[in-house]
Amino acid sequence: MLALRDIRKSFGAVVAVDGLSFEVGAGEVFGLLGPNGAGKSTAIAIATGLLTPDSGSVDLLGLGSPSSPAVRMHLGLAPQEITLYDDLTARENLTFFARLYGVRDIAARVDELLTLVELSERAKDRVSTFSGGMKRRLNLAAALVHDPQLLLLDEPTAGVDPQSRNRILELVRGLAASGKSIVYTTHYMEEAAKICDRVGIVDRGRMLEVGSVAELLARHGKDTDLETVFLTLTGRSLRE
Amino acid sequence: MNAFQRTNVVFRREFRSYFQTPLAAVFLVIFLFLAGLFAFNIGGFYNRNQSDLRPFFQFHPWLYVFLVPAVSMRLWAEERRTGTIELIMTLPFGVTDLVVGKFLAAWAFTTVALALTFPMWITVSWLGSPDHGAIFVAYLASALLAGAFLALGSFLSSLTKNQVIAFVLCAVACFVLLLSGFPAVLDFLRGWAPRGVVEGLASSSALTHYESMMRGVIDLRDALYFTLVIIAFLVLNVFAIDWKKSD
Ligand SMILES: Nc1ncnc2c1ncn2[C@@H]1O[C@H](COP(=O)(O)OP(=O)(O)O)[C@@H](O)[C@H]1O
Ligand SMILES: [Mg+2]
Numbered sequence: 001m002l003a004l005r006d007i008r009k010s011f012g013a014v015v016a017v018d019g020l021s022f023e024v025g026a027g028e029v030f031g032l033l034g035p036n037g038a039g040k041s042t043a044i045a046i047a048t049g050l051l052t053p054d055s056g057s058v059d060l061l062g063l064g065s066p067s068s069p070a071v072r073m074h075l076g077l078a079p080q081e082i083t084l085y086d087d088l089t090a091r092e093n094l095t096f097f098a099r100l101y102g103v104r105d106i107a108a109r110v111d112e113l114l115t116l117v118e119l120s121e122r123a124k125d126r127v128s129t130f131s132g133g134m135k136r137r138l139n140l141a142a143a144l145v146h147d148p149q150l151l152l153l154d155e156p157t158a159g160v161d162p163q164s165r166n167r168i169l170e171l172v173r174g175l176a177a178s179g180k181s182i183v184y185t186t187h188y189m190e191e192a193a194k195i196c197d198r199v200g201i202v203d204r205g206r207m208l209e210v211g212s213v214a215e216l217l218a219r220h221g222k223d224t225d226l227e228t229v230f231l232t233l234t235g236r237s238l239r240e
Numbered sequence: 241m242n243a244f245q246r247t248n249v250v251f252r253r254e255f256r257s258y259f260q261t262p263l264a265a266v267f268l269v270i271f272l273f274l275a276g277l278f279a280f281n282i283g284g285f286y287n288r289n290q291s292d293l294r295p296f297f298q299f300h301p302w303l304y305v306f307l308v309p310a311v312s313m314r315l316w317a318e319e320r321r322t323g324t325i326e327l328i329m330t331l332p333f334g335v336t337d338l339v340v341g342k343f344l345a346a347w348a349f350t351t352v353a354l355a356l357t358f359p360m361w362i363t364v365s366w367l368g369s370p371d372h373g374a375i376f377v378a379y380l381a382s383a384l385l386a387g388a389f390l391a392l393g394s395f396l397s398s399l400t401k402n403q404v405i406a407f408v409l410c411a412v413a414c415f416v417l418l419l420s421g422f423p424a425v426l427d428f429l430r431g432w433a434p435r436g437v438v439e440g441l442a443s444s445s446a447l448t449h450y451e452s453m454m455r456g457v458i459d460l461r462d463a464l465y466f467t468l469v470i471i472a473f474l475v476l477n478v479f480a481i482d483w484k485k486s487d
Binding site: 048050066069070071072075077079082084086087097100102 | 241245249250260322323330332333
């Protein structure tokens, strides 16, 4: 569904992504785990075509690179920063994007999404009045308007309360169950352990280890958890 | 969904958004107040025994230097600041439709402001018998000038996420585009610069073409000038967004 092969990307002297490869299959939740500055968002930006890699290739659904608009039709992005129009209501935000995507029966689709993220009651309120958790849920709904095959969710639970977090995790699992491929970046290990079919641990732009959570745990000894594995691999020194 | 429909979606969202902030009201009040002030007091609207709107239109370029950047500054800088540009860039089509839609919305907004000055026209008609054709052409010239400045401003707005920077860049650029046709500047240059350079500068100035249209005739060269300026800056706008993407 999504394949990144040997991607490299530098910003001046900073090597953000350094030979990263991974694949995500249909109906799979792939967790991209790494400390701040590991290169997760850069990898996502490359997967969406927002950034062009210095070298390496990206393939979406076997259709080729996301630099082609037709390929992007199958891609939904929820960036790390909330990307909604504060001056519009929840409904207006989704309607705007649905119109641009050329979604049919927009009102029904928007209703369905608002229900899915449990924001129906606040549909007519401006986003500027929303809490962090509500904005996150709406941000996720915005990535879904055109019912894409592949979803890229960059830290979709950053800054939300446990209720919203739970709802988002449930949603992600549900979406995967309906056959969507999902890339999920986070640095919360318990989240990753809960919802990811496979995870890749990245640091300094490199993939340190890939596999299912069970495989990773097995490789690092019985009495361990994902957090310990993560800290062992990425080191305990503080990050940016 | 074709390009026209997408442009229309963006146009409507953008045009509406002008009226959801106090900006629109503030802009309209300032525009109408200054246009009137300049025309009546400084331009001596009543003291000239001539019923036309020359003094009124003469100040438009200088008004636009400050007012157009206020409209154009947010067009793209705001999308960059809020990060919505990332969603826009991942839409399954190029940004041209969005650039055009936003530009047209901004242009429609300034045209509404301009249209609200129609009592001036009524006033001169009542005071005398003006050349209505000339006034119409002057309105057209003013709208074209605003369009050219807006295209320039939209392009500059796409280079930054800071609206204040977008405003200042646009005001300076518009000012330069006017000054290069200002008689005093050209006279100064004529003293030492090669003639071709001075004439080239004058004919690339928005002021030269604006004043040419003020004479009341539509010269194809003037219309072409404004059209080309608008297209050129919108093309640059598209390139700038593609080039800078999510930064
Ligand atoms: N646009 C950019 N310009 C310069 N450096 C950048 C840019 N984007 C990311 N970086 C740098 O690249 C590295 C990886 O960043 P990022 O991909 O955002 O990491 P993560 O999402 O894992 O926290 C960091 O060192 C960051 O400072
Ligand atoms: Mg990140």
